[in-house]
Amino acid sequence: MPPARPAANTGRRAHQRAGRADAKQEIQEAARTLFASRGFTGTTMRAVARAAGVDVALIPYYFGNKEGLFAATLDFPLDPRAKLDEVFGAGLDGIGERVIRTVHGLIQDEQTGPALIAIIRSAVADESANSAVRDFILNVILEGYARHIPGPDAHRRAALAASQVVGLAIGRYVLCLPPLAEMTLDEVVEYVGPTLQRYLAEEPPRAAPTPPALRAEGTAPPEQEGERHTGAVSRSQRGRRTARR
Structure with a gap:
């Protein structure tokens, strides 16, 4: 009966880790280069693994996640x-x-x-x-x-x-x-x-409503302007009636 495939994969990964003592450093160097050229968002863990020549599973193994890898490239x-x-x-x-x-x-x-x-x-x-x-x-x-x-x-x-x-x-x-x-x-x-x-x-905090613009000095409010206009019309009409007489 052939050996189970998962066991073979696990063995290969363990062998890879054992045979690449410098893998962690190579991942950091590849990540530093890619982060500098592509930025954080444009850099994927697969791209880093490919550039470093390692299994992508080694990145979470050493650094946890992409944020941890990025912090490591900054020596944090x-x-x-x-x-x-x-x-x-x-x-x-x-x-x-x-x-x-x-x-x-x-x-x-x-x-x-x-x-x-x-x-x-x-x-x-x-x-x-x-x-x-x-x-x-x-x-x-x-x-x-x-x-x-x-x-x-x-x-x-x-x-x-x-x-x-x-x-x-x-x-x-x-x-x-x-x-x-x-x-x-x-x-x-x-x-x-x-x-x-x-x-x-x-x-x-919510912004307070903007107060109405201050009117120019000497300008009456609208209701007063209306009263002035009405008064002016009345005086004009009285003047015409007087002239007819």
């Missing part, structure tokens, strides 16, 4: 989408404070901090890396926010929230601007938390 040691899911997992109540404390914790961490700061610096100073970082923010961070935000304007609110977080990170941790860099974490949460909370969890 965790999947940011999974981290955002974790932060939003407790609900929207207090989400502004949790986002700030999570970002602070990641930057202070010995493993994730240097990588995160390097990504931020490259986005500001290195034009060659700017498009990759922009893709990272657009397709990983913003989408990670938007999937948890209710309402039709989720992507707008996600972009506003991301701009707040990126600006805070640049000012506090990269440029070290005083007094922002000297504030305690609790103080930053107190000032910035409500703004993020409004972007991420609250309904946007």
Whole structure:
């Protein structure tokens, strides 16, 4: 009786993994090239596997998903989408404070901090890396926010929230601007938390109706204009009657 096909496939994949110790590095290099030329959306895991000469099953085996692979090409040691899911997992109540404390914790961490700061610096100073970082923010961070935000304007609110977080990170941790860099974490949460909370969890304020344009000085309202016109007609008619007499 011939051996079962699934067992043979499993054996081949195991042999491939054992025989390609450098496969992970080759996948990263191929992905970095494709992400740079095609962008995040235009790059598929099959295309990366084909360029690296490996089985496509090795990508989720090493990196989990495309977001994890993209983060790896930026030398970021965790999947940011999974981290955002974790932060939003407790609900929207207090989400502004949790986002700030999570970002602070990641930057202070010995493993994730240097990588995160390097990504931020490259986005500001290195034009060659700017498009990759922009893709990272657009397709990983913003989408990670938007999937948890209710309402039709989720992507707008996600972009506003991301701009707040990126600006805070640049000012506090990269440029070290005083007094922002000297504030305690609790103080930053107190000032910035409500703004993020409004972007991420609250309904946007409705614009007040535009008041009617102010009339030119000396112009009477319509009803007064009508009274003036009527009075003028009456006086004219009286004048004609007097003239006939």
